[in-house]
Amino acid sequence: MSGSVLTFKRTNQAKFNCPIFGVETRVAACMQLRDRVWAGFKPPVRKGCQACMSAGKCPMAKLVDKMIYGKHDKNAPEPYASTEPKTVRLRDDLLERVLPIIVRDGTMNNFGVPAKERALIETANERIRKQMQHAPSAISDTSVTRRRTTLKPSPASEPANDDLIDAASSGDMAAALNA
Numbered sequence: 001m002s003g004s005v006l007t008f009k010r011t012n013q014a015k016f017n018c019p020i021f022g023v024e025t026r027v028a029a030c031m032q033l034r035d036r037v038w039a040g041f042k043p044p045v046r047k048g049c050q051a052c053m054s055a056g057k058c059p060m061a062k063l064v065d066k067m068i069y070g071k072h073d074k075n076a077p078e079p080y081a082s083t084e085p086k087t088v089r090l091r092d093d094l095l096e097r098v099l100p101i102i103v104r105d106g107t108m109n110n111f112g113v114p115a116k117e118r119a120l121i122e123t124a125n126e127r128i129r130k131q132m133q134h135a136p137s138a139i140s141d142t143s144v145t146r147r148r149t150t151l152k153p154s155p156a157s158e159p160a161n162d163d164l165i166d167a168a169s170s171g172d173m174a175a176a177l178n179a
Contacts, residue, residue: 006081007031007067014082016090019059019098019127020052021120024087027080030060048117051110055103057124059090062097079136090131093138099128 006012012028036043037050052058063080080088103121113121167175 005067005078006083007063007078009081011083012081013085014080014088015085016059016080016088017131019090019095019131020057020124021048021117022127027060027088030058031064034058034061034064042111047111048108048113048121051103051108051113052121054111055101055107057098057101057103057121059094059098062094066094066097089134089136091138092132092135095128095132095135099125099132 007014007027008031010028010032012026012031014027015024016027017024018030030049033043033046033049034053037053042050049058053061056062079091082088108118108121163175167178
């Protein structure tokens, strides 16, 4: 995953306040963990994070999905990247994407999530909503400047053929077909 985008690199110094666990963490640390989880490894640390990533509740996993599979301007500045230590705020669109996700008990059991982390995951929506109140608004990634086009004129309706209507009304099928 480490590519040319600074957000994905280990050298990214940006930090954010994780709404799931209520702690400040480096974006790069989340990206590294995400890469390992997606590669099929289950590191013995941050098991709650791994469960959230797997379930789609992790904002950083959603960010990767959005940047790779979504429509966005590849030349736009990266809001979650910095070459110097800096705290960034999660944008509202990212928080909205993780808000409705529920991490199932089976997923938490699969990753061996400790009870303390389970409790934080179960109460995460309160922290997500709180962050959403002060989150910066994302610039629409789907907005595209389109050329104005002229509307095609609607085709003129053909005048009604009175002979056809008269023939059909009279019941004379031969006259209706020949009209």
